[in-house]
Amino acid sequence: MSHLGYMEKLLDGVEVEWRALGSVLVRTKGTNITAGRMKVLHKEHAPLKIFAGGKTVAFVEFKDIPEKDVNRKPSIIVKSRGVIGFEYYSKPFSHKNEMWSYHSINNDINIKYVYYYLKTKESYFQGLASRMQMPQIATPDTDKLPIPIPPISVQAEIVRILDTFTELTAELTAELTARQQQYEYYRDELLTFEEGEVEWKTLGEVSQYSKERIGYEQLNEKNYVGVNNLLQDKAGKENSSHVPTKGNSTKYQENDILIGNIRPYLKKIWQADCTGGTNGDVLVIHITDEAVLPRYLYQILADDSFFNYNMQYAKGAKMPRGDKAKIMEYKIPIPPLDEQQRIVSILDKFDALTTSLTEGLPREIALRQQQYEYYRDLLLSFPKPEVVAHD
Structure with a gap:
């Protein structure tokens, strides 16, 4: 598709009419229900979906909600408070009464087309909402x-194209979920050893915390690692937005393992591929035992078992911090080097497939999402009108 050629062909010289949203769609109210009541009524496979703020939903029986509050038409649900956004839903539903929804009874309006257009306006509505103490928008904001x-x-063709992208992304996301489950299965299988089957040592017997220092002049945004630029859920690190301008930092070397020591449940861990520096909020673990492969130790420490252990001894309620002494008491199974290498080769393949942002499924999903957003913006960028009809 060329930027102009495809749009011209699609529109075929037909003028686009602009109208106020509220004049072409039917706005409906929700139902009087609290979050607590939603929890009580929720049943996993019940047929009626109830929407609340953010991602909160409940599935209930039809008898649990007044029939007048059940919407059976394909609709756009307006998330009007807190996290502002729009959701399309085509099955029976209702929602909390501070929200609202729109459906179409006009044969010239494809409701899903309007939904895709509204998705391009989410940042606009989020800007409106941010002016309030509790971020929220009102019905006139969307109606007008x-x-x-x-x-x-043309509406139908735009929907068809954008549906194709969203369906592909959904398929890739389902594939990623399946591969993540498979990865966890193999992690459990490969990293579970019986007592007596292999030698066990504490982390402190095979490694130590870095004792070296590095000057600020040797650091930059790529090799300085703070807890803020370590990524959650074992996703590695990104470049730092802050680099020290004086003093010395804790030095790390290639193959050292860096672990975020604040809020261990965030599972921040990265194996260094260069020399650099960090601060006291990040632990630098340096292997001292040649019987342990650096990548094998990384896979052991990137396992949920280690993070659960770390949280068990963490200190502090609001901002828990791992206990450095207890961490060094963590037990490490040490099979022969060739078995360590076999385990690493299998788990690294799953790592690349399920967590890598430069290869594997996460990268593919990100690319598809970018492609979808590009074509959505392209297909829905119509010349602005001088006058808008309001009926």
């Missing part, structure tokens, strides 16, 4: 929004 209305055939 001008929306472009091309011919129904």
Whole structure:
């Protein structure tokens, strides 16, 4: 698709009408229900979905909600408080009464087309909401929004194209979930040893915390690692937005293992591929035993068992911090080097497939999402009107 050629062909010279959203769609109210009541009524496979703020939902029986509050038409649900956004839903639903939804009874309006257009306006509405003490928008904010209305055939074609991208992303996400489950299965299988089957040592017997220092002049955004640029859920690190401008930092070397020591449940861990520096909020573990491969030790410490152990002894309620002495007491199974290498080769393949941002499924999903957003913005960028009809 070329930027202009495809749009011109799709529109085929037909003018686009702009109208206020509230004048072309039917706005519906929700139901009087609390978050507590939603929890009580929730049943895993019940047929009626109830939306609340953010990602909170409940599934209930039809008898649990007044029939007048059940919406059975494909609709756009407006998340109007807290996290502002729009969601499309085509099955029976209701929502808390501080929210609202829209559906179409106009044969010239494809409701899913309007949904895709509204997704391009989420940042606009989030900006409106941020002016309030509790971020929120009101019904006039959406009712008055001008929306472009091309011919129904054009709306349908735009929906078809964008649905293709969203379906592909959903398939890739489902594939990623399956691979993550498979990865966890193999982690458990490969890293579970019986007593007596292999030698066990404490982490302190095979490694030590870094005792070396490095000057600020040797550091930059790529090799300085603070707890803030270590990524959650074992996703490695990103470049730092802060680099020391004086003094010395804790030095790390290639193959050392860096672990975020604040809020261990965030599972921040990275194996160094260079020399650099860090601070007291990040532990630098340096192997001292040649019977342990650095990558094998990384895989042991990147396991949920280690993070659960770390949290068990962490100190502090609001901002728990790992106990450095207890961490060094963590027990490490040490099979022969060739078995360590075999384990590493298997787990590294799953790592690349399920967590890598430069290869594997996460990268593929990110690319598809970027592609979807590009074409969504391209397909829905109509010339702005001078006057908007309000009916």
